[in-house]
Amino acid sequence: MTVYAGPVQDLIDELGRLPGVGPKSAQRIAFHLLKLPKDDALRLANAIAVVKDRVTFCHTCFNISEGERCGICGDPRRDTHVVCVVEEPRDIVAVEKTGEFKGRYHVLQGAISPIEGIGPDQLRVKELLARLEPEGIDEVILCTNPNIEGEATAMYLGRLLKPLGLKVTRIASGLPVGGDLEYADELTLGRALEGRRELD
Amino acid sequence: MQLQRLWLRDFRSYASAELTFAPGLTALLGANGEGKTNVMEAIGYLATLSSFRGVPNEALVRRGCATAVVRAEGERDGRQLLIEAEITTSGRGRVQVNKQRLARARDLLGALRVSVFSPDDLELVKGGPAERRRYLDDTLVSRQPKLDAVRSDLDRVLRQRNALLRQAGGRVTAEIDATLAVWDAKLVEAGEALGDARAALVDDLAPVLSAAYDQVAGRAAHVRLGYLAPWREAGLARALEDVRADELRRGISLVGPHRDELVVTLDDMPARTHASQGEQRSVALALRLAAHRVVTEATGSPPILLLDDVFSELDPDRSAALLAHLPPSQTVLSSAAGLPQGAEPELVLRVAGGTVAAADPGLS
Ligand SMILES: [Zn+2]
Numbered sequence: 001m002t003v004y005a006g007p008v009q010d011l012i013d014e015l016g017r018l019p020g021v022g023p024k025s026a027q028r029i030a031f032h033l034l035k036l037p038k039d040d041a042l043r044l045a046n047a048i049a050v051v052k053d054r055v056t057f058c059h060t061c062f063n064i065s066e067g068e069r070c071g072i073c074g075d076p077r078r079d080t081h082v083v084c085v086v087e088e089p090r091d092i093v094a095v096e097k098t099g100e101f102k103g104r105y106h107v108l109q110g111a112i113s114p115i116e117g118i119g120p121d122q123l124r125v126k127e128l129l130a131r132l133e134p135e136g137i138d139e140v141i142l143c144t145n146p147n148i149e150g151e152a153t154a155m156y157l158g159r160l161l162k163p164l165g166l167k168v169t170r171i172a173s174g175l176p177v178g179g180d181l182e183y184a185d186e187l188t189l190g191r192a193l194e195g196r197r198e199l200d
Numbered sequence: 201m202q203l204q205r206l207w208l209r210d211f212r213s214y215a216s217a218e219l220t221f222a223p224g225l226t227a228l229l230g231a232n233g234e235g236k237t238n239v240m241e242a243i244g245y246l247a248t249l250s251s252f253r254g255v256p257n258e259a260l261v262r263r264g265c266a267t268a269v270v271r272a273e274g275e276r277d278g279r280q281l282l283i284e285a286e287i288t289t290s291g292r293g294r295v296q297v298n299k300q301r302l303a304r305a306r307d308l309l310g311a312l313r314v315s316v317f318s319p320d321d322l323e324l325v326k327g328g329p330a331e332r333r334r335y336l337d338d339t340l341v342s343r344q345p346k347l348d349a350v351r352s353d354l355d356r357v358l359r360q361r362n363a364l365l366r367q368a369g370g371r372v373t374a375e376i377d378a379t380l381a382v383w384d385a386k387l388v389e390a391g392e393a394l395g396d397a398r399a400a401l402v403d404d405l406a407p408v409l410s411a412a413y414d415q416v417a418g419r420a421a422h423v424r425l426g427y428l429a430p431w432r433e434a435g436l437a438r439a440l441e442d443v444r445a446d447e448l449r450r451g452i453s454l455v456g457p458h459r460d461e462l463v464v465t466l467d468d469m470p471a472r473t474h475a476s477q478g479e480q481r482s483v484a485l486a487l488r489l490a491a492h493r494v495v496t497e498a499t500g501s502p503p504i505l506l507l508d509d510v511f512s513e514l515d516p517d518r519s520a521a522l523l524a525h526l527p528p529s530q531t532v533l534s535s536a537a538g539l540p541q542g543a544e545p546e547l548v549l550r551v552a553g554g555t556v557a558a559a560d561p562g563l564s
Binding site: 020022024025112113114115117119120121148149151152155156159160 | 290291353356357359360361363364367375376378379381382383385386
C-alpha cells in the first residue's frame with residue numbers, strides 16, 4: 001500500500017522489512033520517528049551505521065564479532081573437539097549462561113523452513129562441514145530450537161554428519177516444546193545439554 | 201472447572217461486561233445479534249484458545265481496540281482458579297492463572313473444558329470431511345490436552361512440506377531429496393501419533409453413539425462410525441513412498457491424517473447422503489453428546505455444556521429429549537425464543553445491546 005509521499009513511504013517500506021514488523025507497526029514506528037527530535041532519531045541511525053561498520057560475523061563460527069574471529073573462537077581455553085550448533089548468535093548467549101559448555105559454537109544463521117524459502121543451502125552448513133577436519137572436531141551437539149523447524153534441522157544435520165564417523169548428539173527433550181532456546185531458563189537448558197543423547 | 205464469574209473487556213461487541221453463572225443451568229436470553237453467542241465464544245476461548253466459530257483470534261477483539269481480555273473465576277478440584285487471557289490483534293496472546301503468567305498460552309488447555317452444541321453442528325453430518333476431522337481432533341484435545349501439540353505439529357509440518365513440494369516443482373535435486381526425507385520423517389511421527397489417537401477415540405465413541413442417538417431421536421437405530429485412514433494399514437512411511445511421484449507433480453501432501461475421513465452411518469447408510477434433515481440433526485446432536493460423555497469419562501469431570509441457540513433448530517420432541525438426556529453438569533444455554541420447554545434454569549441472564557443483566561428465573 002503506497003499512500004505517503006516519497007521519503008516517508010521509503011521509511012515505512014524499510015521498517016516493514018524488519019522481522020516481526022507488519023505494515024501497521026511500520027507505519028506507527030515511522031510516525032514516531034517523524035515526531036522525534038532530530039538528535040534522537042540520528043542516534044538510532046548512527047547506532048545502525050556503527051554496528052554495520054564494526055560488527056560482522058566471525059569467519060569461523062558466524063557468531064557476531066568485532067573482528068574476523070569472535071572472542072570464543074579466539075579463546076585458547078575452549079575445547080576444540082566439541083562444537084555446539086545453534087540457529088542464531090542469541091542462542092550462544094543462552095548456552096553460555098548455563099556454564100555447562102566449554103567447547104566452541106557454530107551458528108547456522110537460521111533453520112530449515114521451506115515456507116520462508118530456507119533450505120540447507122541458505123544455512124551455514126557447508127561451512128560447518130569445512131571445520132570438522134581442520135579443527136579436529138569429534139562431537140557435534142545439535143542445539144537447534146525445540147520446535148518443528150529446529151527438530152527438522154537437527155535431523156537433517158544428524159543424517160549428514162553421522163556417516164562421517166562423528167559423535168552426533170541432540171540436546172535432551174524437556175525443554176518447553178515449540179519454544180525457543182532463549183526462552184528456556186539456564187537450569188533447564190543446562191540439564192538439556194547435560195542429558196544430550198547420541199542420535200541413532 | 202466450575203465457572204462462577206466471567207469478565208469481558210473489548211471482547212466482540214462487549215466494551216465491558218461481568219457475568220455470574222449458576223452451578224447448574226444458566227440461561228442467556230435475548231434477541232438475535234445482541235451478543236449471546238459472544239459470551240459462549242468467550243467461555244469457549246478459555247477452553248481451546250480459539251473461537252468455536254472458526255474465526256481467527258483477531259476477530260474476537262472489539263473493533264478499534266488492540267486487545268481483548270477474558271477473565272474467568274471458578275473452582276477446580278476444590279481450588280479457586282482465576283484465568284486471565286489477553287487476545288491481541290497482533291502477536292501472541294498472554295495467559296495468566298492465579299496471576300502467574302503461563303510460559304505458553306497452550307499450557308492453559310485442560311483447565312477449563314467445554315462441550316459446544318450449536319446450530320452449525322448440522323455441518324458435522326452434512327458438511328465436508330474437514331468438519332468431522334475437526335470434531336475428532338477437538339474431542340481428542342479436550343480429553344487429552346497434550347495432543348494439542350501433536351495436532352499443531354502436524355499442521356506446521358504439512359505447511360512446510362507442501363512449501364517444499366511446491367518449490368521442487370517436480371524436480372528432485374539431492375538437496376530437495378535430503379530435506380524432503382526429513383519432512384517425511386516428521387510427518388510420519390506426528391501423523392502416526394494423531395492417526396492412532398483418532399482411531400482409539402473412534403473406538404471409544406462408537407458404543408456411546410447409538411445410545412445417544414436413541415435418546416435424542418426417541419427411536420432405536422444403529423449409528424456407526426468408521427475412521428477411513430487407508431495409510432494406517434502399511435504405515436504412513438510406506439504410503440508416502442507410494443504417492444511420492446504424484447505429490448511431486450502436484451506439489452501437495454496427498455496422504456496422512458489431513459486427508460482422512462470419519463464416516464457416519466445411520467442404519468448402515470451414509471448419514472451424509474441418505475438421512476433426512478431431521479435424522480441428520482439427531483445424528484449431529486448424538487455426536488456431540490457422545491463426545492461429551494467420552495471426555496467426561498476420561499477426565500472424571502464433565503466439561504461445561506454450552507448450548508448455543510440449539511433449540512431454535514429442533515422440533516419440540518427433540519428439544520425435550522435433548523434436555524432430558526443431558527448429563528447433570530454446569531450448562532449455559534442461549535435462546536432468542538424464550539426458554540425451551542422443560543428447561544428450569546437456576547439463573548436467567550438477559551442480553552441486550554452489549555450489556556447483561558440478571559433476571560428473575562421465574563420470568564421468561
Ligand atoms: Zn567464532
